[in-house]
Structure formats: C-alpha cells, structure tokens
Amino acid sequence: MLRHFSRSLRFQFLIALSGVLLLALGSLGALSKWFIFPALHKEEQGIIDQELKRIERSLVLAQQELLVQARDWANWDDTYEFVQGNYPRYADVNFSPEMLKEMRYQLIAFFAADGSPYFLSGLVPHTGQFASCAQPSGECDWMAPYIDTMQRSIKDNPDQQSFLVPGISSPAMVAITPILRTDGTGPNVGWLAKMRLMDEQWIAQWETLTGLPIAIERLPAPQREPSIRIEGDTIHAQHLLPTSVPDMSIAIGTQLNRTHYLASLDTIRYVLIWTACLMLFVIGFVLWLMERIILTPLKALSVFARQASKQDTNLDAQSLCRRGDEIGMLARSFDQQLTRQRELNAELLNLSTHDALTGLPNRRLFDQQLKDAIQEAVALSQPLAVMMLDVDHFKLFNDHYGHQMGDECLRKVSRALQRVANDHGFLIARTGGEEFSALLPGTSADSARQIGLLLHRTVDQLKLPHRASPVSAYVTICVGVSSLADSTDILPCSLMSTADQALYSAKAAGRHQVMVFTPSLDPVHMHETPHE
Numbered sequence: 001m002l003r004h005f006s007r008s009l010r011f012q013f014l015i016a017l018s019g020v021l022l023l024a025l026g027s028l029g030a031l032s033k034w035f036i037f038p039a040l041h042k043e044e045q046g047i048i049d050q051e052l053k054r055i056e057r058s059l060v061l062a063q064q065e066l067l068v069q070a071r072d073w074a075n076w077d078d079t080y081e082f083v084q085g086n087y088p089r090y091a092d093v094n095f096s097p098e099m100l101k102e103m104r105y106q107l108i109a110f111f112a113a114d115g116s117p118y119f120l121s122g123l124v125p126h127t128g129q130f131a132s133c134a135q136p137s138g139e140c141d142w143m144a145p146y147i148d149t150m151q152r153s154i155k156d157n158p159d160q161q162s163f164l165v166p167g168i169s170s171p172a173m174v175a176i177t178p179i180l181r182t183d184g185t186g187p188n189v190g191w192l193a194k195m196r197l198m199d200e201q202w203i204a205q206w207e208t209l210t211g212l213p214i215a216i217e218r219l220p221a222p223q224r225e226p227s228i229r230i231e232g233d234t235i236h237a238q239h240l241l242p243t244s245v246p247d248m249s250i251a252i253g254t255q256l257n258r259t260h261y262l263a264s265l266d267t268i269r270y271v272l273i274w275t276a277c278l279m280l281f282v283i284g285f286v287l288w289l290m291e292r293i294i295l296t297p298l299k300a301l302s303v304f305a306r307q308a309s310k311q312d313t314n315l316d317a318q319s320l321c322r323r324g325d326e327i328g329m330l331a332r333s334f335d336q337q338l339t340r341q342r343e344l345n346a347e348l349l350n351l352s353t354h355d356a357l358t359g360l361p362n363r364r365l366f367d368q369q370l371k372d373a374i375q376e377a378v379a380l381s382q383p384l385a386v387m388m389l390d391v392d393h394f395k396l397f398n399d400h401y402g403h404q405m406g407d408e409c410l411r412k413v414s415r416a417l418q419r420v421a422n423d424h425g426f427l428i429a430r431t432g433g434e435e436f437s438a439l440l441p442g443t444s445a446d447s448a449r450q451i452g453l454l455l456h457r458t459v460d461q462l463k464l465p466h467r468a469s470p471v472s473a474y475v476t477i478c479v480g481v482s483s484l485a486d487s488t489d490i491l492p493c494s495l496m497s498t499a500d501q502a503l504y505s506a507k508a509a510g511r512h513q514v515m516v517f518t519p520s521l522d523p524v525h526m527h528e529t530p531h532e
C-alpha cells in the first residue's frame with residue numbers, strides 16, 4: 001500500500017510542490033536575513049548618523065558665533081587701545097558679572113602682543129562669582145589651565161581659531177582672535193579669547209534648536225568612530241570630538257526612538273508571514289486542482305481500464321467519455337477500443353460455438369449446455385430429453401445433386417429445425433455432417449417424441465426433392481429420442497448414446513421415422529410409425 005502510494009502521481013506531486021514550497025520559504029527567509037533586515041538596520045544607522053551630524057553642525061555654528069563675537073570685540077579701537085594701556089577705564093566700562101552671565105561667557109582673556117596675559121575676567125565655576133585679574137592667580141587661579149591652553153593655541157596658530165576644552169564643571173568652547181583696529185588694520189597688538197560654558201542651560205537651548213535630546217560628557221579617550229548602542233526601543237549614538245587636551249574627548253550623544261525601524265520590521269515580518277501563508281494556500285490549492293482535474297479522472301480511468309480488462313459489462317464510462325479534455329479523449333478512444341474488442345470477442349465466441357454453414361450451435365456449445373442441463377435437471381429433479389436427427393441417405397443426395405446443393409439442402413433443413421426450436425424453446429445443434437442434436441430441458445420422453453414428430457413433419461413439409469432416396473421423393477429425416485429418466489446413468493455421453501441407439505433403430509427400421517429409446521426393449525421395438 002505504502003509502496004504503491006510512494007509511486008503514485010499524487011505522491012510525486014506532493015513531494016515536488018513541497019520542495020517548491022520549502023525552496024520558496026527558504027528564499028524568503030534568506031532574503032529577509034541577508035538583504036531586507038540588514039537594509040533596514042543600515043537605514044536606521046544612516047538616520048542616527050545624520051542626526052549626529054546635524055548636532056555637530058549646530059555646534060560648529062555655535063563656535064562660529066562665539067568667534068564672531070570675539071572678533072567683534074577684538075576689532076575695536078577701544079580694545080586696541082586697552083591692550084596697549086591707553087584706555088584704563090575699558091574694563092570698568094565693559095565688564096560686569098551681568099554681561100558675562102547674559103552672554104554665558106565663562107572667561108574673557110586679553111593677551112599682550114608677546115602672548116602674556118594682560119587682563120582676565122570671568123565667573124568662578126560652581127560659585128558664579130565675578131573675578132578680574134591681570135594674571136591667573138589669587139581669585140583667578142582657576143583660570144590657569146585655560147590660560148595655558150589659550151597661550152599654546154596662540155603660539156601654534158596666531159590667527160583666529162576656535163576649539164573645545166574639557167572645562168572644570170562642564171565642557172566649554174573657546175574662540176581666539178588677534179586684536180586689530182576697528183577697520184581691521186594692524187599691527188596685531190594682542191589676542192582676545194572668549195570661553196563659553198556648554199552647561200545644562202546651554203544644552204537645553206541646543207536641544208530646542210536641534211529638536212533632539214543631547215548629552216555631553218568628557219571622556220578620557222582618543223577620537224574614534226561613532227558608537228551605537230541599542231536598548232529595547234531606543235538607540236543610543238555617540239560621537240567623540242577632540243578637545244585642546246590631547247587625551248580628553250567630548251562625547252556628544254543623542255538617542256532615537258526605534259519605532260520607525262520596529263514598525264518597518266513588524267510590517268516586513270507580517271508581509272513575510274502572509275506571503276508564506278499565501279504560498280502554502282496556493283500550493284494546497286494547486287494540489288487540490290491537480291487532484292480534481294487530473295488525478296481523480298486518471299484514477300477513474302484506471303478503474304475503468306481494470307474493470308474492462310476483467311470483462312466487466314456493467315461499466316459506466318459515460319461521465320469519463322463526456323469530458324471535453326484529454327482524459328475524455330483518452331476515455332473515448334479506450335471505450336471505442338473496448339467496444340471493438342467486445343465485438344471481436346463475441347464474433348470469436350460465435351465462431352467457436354456455431355456452425356459456419358448453417359449458423360446453428362455446434363457440438364462444442366451443445367456439449368457444454370448438455371452438461372449444465374443434466375446437472376440442473378438432477379438438482380431440481382426435472383425431466384430432460386435429447387434427440388439425434390439424421391438426414392436420410394444424404395450421401396446419395398450429394399452424389400445426385402452435387403456437394404453445393406447438398407450444402408444448400410443442409411441450410412434449409414437447419415433453418416426449419418431452428419424455427420421449431422425457437423417456437424418450443426429448446427436447443428438444436430449441428431453435431432455432425434448431416435447430423436443434428438436437440439436438447440430439451442424440462443421435457444419428458446413423451447413430450448420429446450411429440451416434438452420429434454413435429455420436426456419430422458417440418459422437414460417433410462419442406463418438400464426438398466431427393467430423387468435418389470429409396471425412402472421418399474423428398475428429403476426426410478430420422479429422429480432418435482431419449483430422456484434422462486431412461487438413461488443408464490446421468491453422464492452426457494450415456495444419454496447421447498441412448499439417443500444414438502434410438503436413431504440407429506429408426507434407421508434400421510427403414511428410416512424416415514421417430515424412435516424413442518426404451519431400456520427394456522430391443523432397438524427393433526423402439527420403432528415409431530413413420531409419418532409421411
């Protein structure tokens with residue numbers, strides 16, 4: 001059963017389509033893993049990278065703004081005069097704690113032409129107290145590291161510049177520019193540096209400007225690539241910026257909600273699952289269609305062929321033959337072949353059981369039916385009679401009229417005998433050259449004798465001329481009748497032998513008569529008066 005199934009078309013279709021399904025699902029999975037999900041991830045990284053660059057650009061703008069503010073002061077005749085000692089009231093007039101707070105300056109430093117500090121003013125970190133000094137000492141000693149950094153920067157690059165410093169309480173940005181006259185002419189008489197704290201207040205302003213959450217921290221690390229960290233629905237990204245201190249960096253970080261990425265991921269997963277379900281459905285549907293359109297009709301065709309090979313005559317091939325498709329064509333041609341085969345079989349059967357000259361059943365058929373009839377008569381305790389008939393002096397007929405006329409005579413006698421057999425429902429067969437046998441189921445010896453007389457008369461009535469016959473001027477027959485009841489046993493040959501004995505007696509008695517076999521009597525006494 002299992003072996004049969006594994007060789008069936010149904011199984012092969014199932015395996016092939018399952019293979020296609022697995023291949024397609026695998027391709028979908030591979031496509032998602034190696035192309036779709038990485039592309040989504042790359043897109044997310046691109047977005048966070050852009051946002052970081054936006055934050056950096058706004059920081060550069062803030063540094064440029066501070067540089068412009070520094071240059072505004074540095075390119076001013078009052079400042080020019082102040083650093084040369086020609087404007088002593090400059091500091092009193094221009095510096096106040098309010099101005100520094102408002103402008104969010106941590107420190108403003110003036111340097112002489114040789115780079116030494118000239119005037120320093122700022123707000124003490126943590127306390128916010130206003131302090132002004134000529135040197136970074138005393139109440140201005142907190143300024144010392146910044147002043148150092150600024151002096152180094154002036155030395156390295158005497159033109160204007162801006163940079164970041166790690167700061168004390170929080171990181172800061174610095175802008176340094178040479179001091180020139182208001183019209184921009186020199187010579188350079190010193191430098192002006194402004195330092196602005198990037199404290200919480202400034203960061204809040206920065207966040208408002210960029211629309212992004214921003215975090216700043218000082219890290220003892222060299223500059224490196226942006227780092228990205230994912231925590232649940234949030235992605236954290238950080239970019240390190242160099243400061244004036246070589247082993248210190250300022251990390252600018254922001255975070256993004258991953259809702260867009262996760263929603264895209266969900267959508268793609270949803271699409272993939274539905275695509276897989278759809279493929280599953282399509283393949284199931286294709287299998288169902290194959291089952292319905294191809295396999296079921298094929299199975300019906302194979303059942304049809306199997307039954308046909310068993311000669312089943314109750315075949316209903318109509319529904320198959322009515323189909324307009326290839327299976328219908330196949331069924332129709334098969335049906336035609338089957339019909340032709342049946343006709344040939346019937347023809348063969350007829351040829352093998354009937355006599356070619358007269359069309360009467362032959363000895364083979366007679367013997368078969370005799371055997372069955374005896375069995376049935378014995379089983380049902382019913383009478384059964386047989387007859388043997390012979391054309392009288394047929395050799396003389398042939399000799400006189402020729403063989404062809406003899407054939408014609410046999411045909412006419414046969415037709416007459418068959419008519420009587422049809423009317424009385426018994427079998428008449430040609431069992432020899434001019435010899436016939438009759439099988440009469442359910443017929444007693446007496447009834448059989450009556451039928452024998454009828455046959456006898458029927459041949460007489462044909463009035464077929466037989467000039468050579470010493471019995472009559474016409475063709476006549478002899479009939480020997482026997483019944484199962486009078487037979488020595490129930491063997492067919494025994495029964496036919498008794499009929500043959502009766503026929504022999506009829507011939508011996510002068511032919512042209514009917515003789516019934518009687519066991520107790522001598523063949524001579526079986527004589528029946530001939531009928532003219």
Ligand SMILES: Nc1nc2c(ncn2[C@@H]2O[C@H](COP(=O)(O)OP(=O)(O)OP(=O)(O)O)[C@@H](O)[C@H]2O)c(=O)[nH]1
Nearest residue numbers: 390391392393394395396398403404406407433434
């Ligand atoms: N024309 C023709 N003759 C046949 C056919 N079959 C047998 N015969 C002839 O029938 C004749 C039978 O001859 P016999 O057996 O001597 O019998 P009979 O001449 O009829 O003599 P009785 O039966 O004793 O009356 C033979 O001459 C056969 O050749 C046939 O099919 N056609």
